[in-house]
């Protein structure tokens with residue numbers, strides 16, 4: 001496992017749609033190494049999700065995990081590896097909450113997301129995945145899925161006036177109940 005550099009906004013890979021992983025290549029050494037490196041890099045960056053484009057790879061792979069940590073409400077969410085995902089939004093009004101992105105460091109903004117999504121794809125063993133995600137997990141999945149389509153959270157914001165630097169966000173905007181509640185993904 002290696003901790004890789006996370007590319008930042010401006011790198012073309014973040015604006016390039018990722019390509020599907022051929023199912024017979026999922027077990028290959030490069031793909032398995034990519035998965036291991038994504039997990040190691042996500043944990044080192046203290047993020048709750050990471051997609052392949054964020055480490056410069058053009059493959060449809062993302063990982064996420066929320067530790068059992070009082071500073072990360074909404075968890076714990078066990079580690080999941082999702083390859084070639086498709087997501088379908090379930091009925092429900094969009095929910096606004098704070099997000100950040102390790103590829104857009106130092107900023108927080110309010111982003112509307114579907115409260116529940118159905119996720120289909122393949123796991124790192126090439127086996128089918130089909131699960132529902134709600135709450136923080138739903139938000140993370142939508143953020144990571146966007147990365148695979150060249151979309152970042154700034155594109156999803158309806159009102160850029162909530163955009164704030166982390167320090168100012170913590171000082172002025174994060175209420176007691178949602179302090180540290182920005183999903184950094």
Ligand SMILES: [Zn+2]
Nearest residue numbers: 101102103185
């Ligand atoms: Zn991100």
